[in-house]
Amino acid sequence: MAAAAPPTPSSTPFFLDDGAGGQRLCVHYPAVLAAAAAPRGQILLLPPFAEEMNKSRRMIALAARAFAAAGVEVLTIDLLGCGDSSGDFGDAAWTRWSDDVRLAVGWLDARALPGTDGAKPPLWLWGLRAGALLAPAAFDLALDRPLHLLLWQPVTAGKLQLQQFMRLRVAADLIGGQAKGAVQAMRDQLARGEPVEIAGYLLAPALAEGLESAQLKPSPRVRRVAWLELSPREDATLTPAATMAVEAWTAQGAEVRAAVCQGPSFWAATEIEEAPRLIEASLAALTADADFATRPVEAVSA
Known part of the structure; x- marks a missing residue:
């Protein structure tokens, strides 16, 4: 008798009220779990900037479904003035976007259920490109659980x-x-x-003004950092700037897993592109229980 096919992760769009008469479109991907199992964690997308988000929507959806299938609950959000959320892009301000991040974190945190050990699962902030610059908005929140970063080709200085x-x-x-x-x-x-x-x-x-002054700097609040970049070359390595950033996070006390995955720069491609190895490397980081700070060799070079 053939084994039953694994359940397909579902997704539910909904609006979050910002408390000021506006709404943010979110998509929720519940974790696919065995009976009585607890989610491995929760993950919040911090979206890229402007047209890069439109180019990235397919990759985001593919990754979110893969994460949910691996037992990680996912929430994506369109920030103020983006996608189908309230307002126009011209209404956006960096402080308002930071408020959107905190709003989404609060929604996830209210849903976070303790596991068998009594602890809440970790919260991952999934920063894609300039979305990484929004991560500090959550660093000062009173969250009684681990906070990790999943960074895809992160921009660490908004000026750039x-x-x-x-x-x-x-x-x-x-x-x-x-x-x-x-x-x-x-x-x-x-x-x-x-x-x-x-x-x-x-x-x-x-x-x-807010974007230009935004920076992602090492924080003691973050326990794990998965720093993943893309290159069309099979043998690519981290850039000197990325290597220095990884070393700074390590010096701050974070466990860091860094790798370059072979694949296209989908956020800037003319056509809609996919980078499956990036998703594989992300899954390896999200589901790692121990020895986190190791290079996910199979995911990168398979």
Whole structure:
């Protein structure tokens, strides 16, 4: 008799009330569990910036289902002005996005049930690209359980993300022959309190200022860090900047697992791309019980 197929992870979209008359679209993926089993943990997506989120939605959905199937409860959220959440992108501010993270963490924490040992499962903050910069919003919350980070190609300094975003406008102006002084002109406009239109997104001064000053620095609040990057090459290694960041987290006392997975930069690809090895390496980190700070060799090079 053939074995029964494993259950397919379900997903439920719903809106979270922000307490100020707005709503945030969330998608909940319950953990697939055996009878009487407790979830391995919970994970909250911290989404990437602007168009990178649209390019990443398929990978996020694939990964969320894989995580749920492995016994990890997942929550994804569209921040203020993004996706089907309240507001327009021009309404967004970094402080409001940080509030959204805390709102989502609170929702998950209220659902977290103790296991047989009486302890709540760990909470993972899943930072994709600039989403990693939103993780500190949860560091000071009073959570009586471990806090871990799952980082996908993390941006650790918002200034770099803002510069990259502004270059999209410069590229468009090059085509029109108006690129000279474009970045400074945008900065001057923002300094006057005026929003700037870039690649179809209206960037408000409050969001630009907050993004530029945002940083992800090692925190004693975080116990584990899974730092995963992508490269089209099979033999790629961490960049010097990433290596220094990993060393800083280790020095702070965190257990760190770092690896480069072979796959495309799906958040910036022209077509929608998938990177299955990144999901495999993430699963290896999420389900590790001991000896966490080891390279997930099979997931990376299989």
